[in-house]
Amino acid sequence: MAKIASRISQLTGEGALAVFTRAKELEKAGHSIIHLELGEPDFHPAAPVVDALRAAVAEGRDRYVATRGIPPLRSAIAEYLKRTRRLDVAPEQVLVAPGCKMALALAMMSLIEPGDEVLYPDPSFPIYPSFTRGLGAKAVSYALREENKFQPDLAEIAAKITSKTRVLIFNSPNNPTGTVFTEAAIAGIAELAKQHDLWVIADEIYARILFSGEYKSIWALPGMAERTVIIDGFSKSFAMTGWRLGYAVAQKHVIDALDMLVLNTFTCTAEFSQVAAIEALRDSTNAVPAMVEEYRKRRDLFVAKLNRIPGFRCQSPDGAFYAWVNIEETGLPAEEVQRVLLEEAGVAGIAGAAFGVEGKNYLRFSLVSATHQLEDALERIQRVSSRWRAAVAR
Numbered sequence: 001m002a003k004i005a006s007r008i009s010q011l012t013g014e015g016a017l018a019v020f021t022r023a024k025e026l027e028k029a030g031h032s033i034i035h036l037e038l039g040e041p042d043f044h045p046a047a048p049v050v051d052a053l054r055a056a057v058a059e060g061r062d063r064y065v066a067t068r069g070i071p072p073l074r075s076a077i078a079e080y081l082k083r084t085r086r087l088d089v090a091p092e093q094v095l096v097a098p099g100c101k102m103a104l105a106l107a108m109m110s111l112i113e114p115g116d117e118v119l120y121p122d123p124s125f126p127i128y129p130s131f132t133r134g135l136g137a138k139a140v141s142y143a144l145r146e147e148n149k150f151q152p153d154l155a156e157i158a159a160k161i162t163s164k165t166r167v168l169i170f171n172s173p174n175n176p177t178g179t180v181f182t183e184a185a186i187a188g189i190a191e192l193a194k195q196h197d198l199w200v201i202a203d204e205i206y207a208r209i210l211f212s213g214e215y216k217s218i219w220a221l222p223g224m225a226e227r228t229v230i231i232d233g234f235s236k237s238f239a240m241t242g243w244r245l246g247y248a249v250a251q252k253h254v255i256d257a258l259d260m261l262v263l264n265t266f267t268c269t270a271e272f273s274q275v276a277a278i279e280a281l282r283d284s285t286n287a288v289p290a291m292v293e294e295y296r297k298r299r300d301l302f303v304a305k306l307n308r309i310p311g312f313r314c315q316s317p318d319g320a321f322y323a324w325v326n327i328e329e330t331g332l333p334a335e336e337v338q339r340v341l342l343e344e345a346g347v348a349g350i351a352g353a354a355f356g357v358e359g360k361n362y363l364r365f366s367l368v369s370a371t372h373q374l375e376d377a378l379e380r381i382q383r384v385s386s387r388w389r390a391a392v393a394r
């Protein structure tokens with residue numbers, strides 16, 4: 001039989017989806033499930049954004065458009081990055097894609113050669129190592145450890161750079177730990193990138209979901225704009241996951257390379273969603289700060305109460321909407337804790353190995369349910385854990 005290309009066997013999926021499928025099965029069988037497994041906001045886009053989409057469709061804004069995105073959206077993104085991140089970005093340095101993942105794939109395809117080495121954080125978004133391998137390159141992890149507050153260890157990164165290292169990826173705030181890299185960490189990464197002539201892919205998808213301070217992008221550091229590709233989009237900050245809207249920001253010659261891939265693949269991102277995205281960036285109802293405030297309440301509630309349950313330990317995340325929970329002291333493997341919580345308590349979380357080997361003693365819970373549901377989830381976790389503690393004591 002004709003063969004599938006070998007690069008496909010190098011790719012892996014996302015663990016969250018397996019848990020989601022099982023949780024749905026249990027729900028169908030009549031169980032009550034609290035879904036904390038997917039990284040999907042429970043909010044929807046603000047009303048003016050939905051109105052703008054309706055109007056765009058009604059006006060016939062449903063044509064093939066410029067491959068790199070409609071000019072007004074590219075300008076609006078450049079202006080938005082100036083307003084929210086103080087970045088000096090020109091519209092021609094922006095390319096719109098259907099989702100951050102697509103922008104990431106375009107950037108990786110444009111920068112990585114077979115045989116290259118790519119540094120990526122562990123734990124992190126599982127697509128980084130998967131797609132690296134799919135491109136015939138070697139994925140080399142650097143650890144984000146609890147004893148270091150999940151910050152990168154610059155000495156470890158330096159030691160892992162070889163003559164083959166071409167790209168360093170990082171994601172701040174990080175999925176799954178919620179860590180915002182310190183200014184010192186970002187400056188250290190920038191120095192290493194300049195010293196070893198590396199590209200940096202900065203996945204800033206959670207940049208707006210920040211609980212204190214101002215977002216500091218590596219792009220703004222001296223000498224970094226020319227070697228950085230920012231990946232961002234609308235899925236998380238504007239609760240627009242299914243709209244499939246993301247973008248890449250880079251120097252024009254890099255954007256030209258990404259654009260060639262767009263032309264050869266999906267041609268363009270849907271015109272009507274791009275028109276509505278301009279309204280999202282305007283955020284005329286202040287939906288983003290209100291959403292972030294709600295995530296902050298959920299974080300404070302979940303982390304404080306979870307830390308009171310014996311066996312569970314969680315540092316308070318500085319951004320994003322995940323709780324990264326150490327379960328070592330339960331005495332059970334994370335996969336077993338995941339199973340018991342789902343099957344016996346009806347709480348869906350993900351065993352941390354889905355995000356890399358450093359995640360083996362952790363579970364990730366997405367704080368994408370209302371506070372009363374989170375309180376219910378915590379009570380359920382408490383009940384189940386006291387049952388298993390009693391069983392161990394017997």
Ligand code: PLP
Nearest residue numbers: 039099100101125175205233235
């Ligand atoms: N990057 C990170 C770190 C993510 O967590 C996600 C989604 O979970 C993505 C990228 C993908 O974003 P999008 O849905 O816009 O493709």
